[in-house]
Amino acid sequence: MTHDLVASLRPLLTAEASAEAYAAGAEPGDLEQAVWLRLLERLESDGPPTDPPGWLRRAVRAEARRSRRTTRRERPYDGDPADDRDRGPEQLAIAAARRRALRDAVRRLPGRCPRLVEALLSSRDLTYREIAGELGISQGSLGPERSRCLGCLRRLLAPEVAAREVRG
Numbered sequence: 053m054t055h056d057l058v059a060s061l062r063p064l065l066t067a068e069a070s071a072e073a074y075a076a077g078a079e080p081g082d083l084e085q086a087v088w089l090r091l092l093e094r095l096e097s098d099g100p101p102t103d104p105p106g107w108l109r110r111a112v113r114a115e116a117r118r119s120r121r122t123t124r125r126e127r128p129y130d131g132d133p134a135d136d137r138d139r140g141p142e143q144l145a146i147a148a149a150r151r152r153a154l155r156d157a158v159r160r161l162p163g164r165c166p167r168l169v170e171a172l173l174s175s176r177d178l179t180y181r182e183i184a185g186e187l188g189i190s191q192g193s194l195g196p197e198r199s200r201c202l203g204c205l206r207r208l209l210a211p212e213v214a215a216r217e218v219r220g
Contacts, residue, residue, distance in 0.1 A: 068112040076116035077123040081190035086115040165201035
């Protein structure tokens with residue numbers, strides 16, 4: 053039943069998401085992914101909608117509105133970088149060593165994680181939309197992918213961080 057519903061709605065969802073995405077400033081794949089998630093949530097709580105095509109159209113428009121609101125609120129960070137003038141040579145050397153260790157660990161990450169984390173660390177202060185475009189993935193996949201990559205990075209850095217810390 054669920055498989056039949058998904059199969060019957062797929063072409064309509066693709067068309068609706070493509071039609072709404074440009075005006076919403078979103079990727080069609082992101083809208084599709086959000087609507088599929090809404091449908092799964094709906095199936096778990098209330099069962100299938102009584103009018104699946106109508107429900108789908110409303111869901112796509114609601115996700116497009118949500119995307120427009122998010123896009124309007126997104127602003128690049130315009131603050132000044134941290135001021136290094138008050139730090140002594142030792143603190144600067146330690147900070148540089150930490151940055152090198154971080155970059156080395158990022159290069160050891162699996163899959164497309166190195167590119168993703170490098171984009172997150174970029175001095176260009178990229179938005180999620182720009183990062184997703186550079187990596188060729190949907191913006192909706194970026195958050196879970198980022199979480200997975202940061203978890204890998206944490207595991208890589210844990211021994212190094214623990215080894216450096218002096219206790220006693």
